[in-house]
Amino acid sequence: MTNSAGKTGKTRIQREKNQQILEAALNVFSQFGFRGSTIDQIAKEAGLSKPNLLYYFPSKEAIHSELLSGLMDSWLDPMRELNADGDPKEEILSYVRRKLQMSRDFPRESRLFANEIIQGAPRILPAIEGELRELVAEKSAIIQGWINDGRIARLDPQHLLFSIWSLTQHYADFEVQVRAIMPADERVYPRAETHLETLFTRMISI
Amino acid sequence: MTNSAGKTGKTRIQREKNQQILEAALNVFSQFGFRGSTIDQIAKEAGLSKPNLLYYFPSKEAIHSELLSGLMDSWLDPMRELNADGDPKEEILSYVRRKLQMSRDFPRESRLFANEIIQGAPRILPAIEGELRELVAEKSAIIQGWINDGRIARLDPQHLLFSIWSLTQHYADFEVQVRAIMPADERVYPRAETHLETLFTRMISI
DNA sequence: ATCCATTTTGACCATTTGGTCAGGATCAGG
DNA sequence: CCTGATCCTGACCAAATGGTCAAAATGGAT
Numbered sequence A, B: 001m002t003n004s005a006g007k008t009g010k011t012r013i014q015r016e017k018n019q020q021i022l023e024a025a026l027n028v029f030s031q032f033g034f035r036g037s038t039i040d041q042i043a044k045e046a047g048l049s050k051p052n053l054l055y056y057f058p059s060k061e062a063i064h065s066e067l068l069s070g071l072m073d074s075w076l077d078p079m080r081e082l083n084a085d086g087d088p089k090e091e092i093l094s095y096v097r098r099k100l101q102m103s104r105d106f107p108r109e110s111r112l113f114a115n116e117i118i119q120g121a122p123r124i125l126p127a128i129e130g131e132l133r134e135l136v137a138e139k140s141a142i143i144q145g146w147i148n149d150g151r152i153a154r155l156d157p158q159h160l161l162f163s164i165w166s167l168t169q170h171y172a173d174f175e176v177q178v179r180a181i182m183p184a185d186e187r188v189y190p191r192a193e194t195h196l197e198t199l200f201t202r203m204i205s206i
Numbered sequence C: 001a002t003c004c005a006t007t008t009t010g011a012c013c014a015t016t017t018g019g020t021c022a023g024g025a026t027c028a029g030g
Numbered sequence D: 001c002c003t004g005a006t007c008c009t010g011a012c013c014a015a016a017t018g019g020t021c022a023a024a025a026t027g028g029a030t
Helices: A012-036 A039-046 A050-056 A060-080 A088-105 A107-118 A125-148 A157-173 A175-181 A188-204 B012-036 B039-046 B050-056 B060-080 B088-105 B107-118 B125-148 B157-173 B175-181 B188-204
Strands: none
Touching (some): A012 A039, A012 A060, A012 A107, A060 A088, A060 A125, A107 A157, A107 B107, A107 B157, A125 B175, A157 A175, A157 B107, A157 B157, A157 B188, A188 B157, A188 B188, B012 B050, B012 B060, B012 B107, B039 B060, B060 B088, B060 B107, B088 B107, B088 B125, B088 B157, B107 B157, B125 B157, B157 B175
């Protein structure tokens, strides 16, 4: 995860501690949500005293918002790559694979977002209504174009995108449930990938 | 939502207040999670003083756990109805429709579960590893049977079930996001239903 | 080794939070 | 309309929480 934040600061110590704090905050916030998390908890997880942590960030709010905004960009990257000029099937399947990889490699980040959105997205609604909405409009148009050209089957482009998010993020957000149901030794992600490839292939094939 | 809880208690007032409290707690817990919610907040939402609320429930924990356990059963009902003797396609699509209806009619309940699971399911892991796991095993076997009989296309039954949960619950859990992206006047659920019918029809058709 | 900026800490504070309790208000049956 | 059971409240408490501050400790360039 490109942590655009946490790299700021001029001194060595500033960079290190900043990083530690954001890492710890990600652990805590992604599990308990903003209101359910405490500064003490984050400080402890980061190996700092509370006043020391507050030397680097002015408030709990500031840490959370730094995390979220630092994340917003890289979160949308997989969708940005969806290319109108590529092969429709390969474009869509690649997007699904990239998104599933993110769930596998950055589940905490996924849960941070999930928490935020379940709580009504108080801090990122503007970004959703702006940036994301626009991106969805753009990519939906591309997909609609493929449909009109008869290159993939008829479907609702917006809901197709929702489905991609839903299916891939599920493996991160509901990780505990998935693991509790699957046999303990089973490697979840390889099967998930095969499953989703099958699903979307059948969905878009003419 | 069958609120098996909240109907207990002998006096009229007990039944009423119990109901009010659980209703209010559902609002609060589903939005902020267990740790992010406060008794005061629930009491206020229920129109009671805090000590008065604590007259009916001994602790915050008790309210939460009553809500969750009261919900667990009705939450699994749609899956229980999946019947080995029915028509495979109709059985699966009916399940999807029932589940989507639940998202539409009981989004708070869905978010309550989502919150709980994201947080590592500390209070319901036993139920997941027991009841739910067993139910999944049973229904997976049915689906595998249909595959073996050549009545639906080859697929991973467990991941098919995950996909059904994921896709339907998404509309409740990420409601804010969906609404922020869709045109304001658009009726989300009718299109969602059509979309999911299409998706699962293509997925299972031979 | 010195010196200034950076970093860290303990002590502190106001508010919030989960929860208790004794006594007063209200209800429902006789 | 009396009475015991049920219900409700204000006052209270200890712990947790978000945050401040002055002073001590440390880092690093010279």
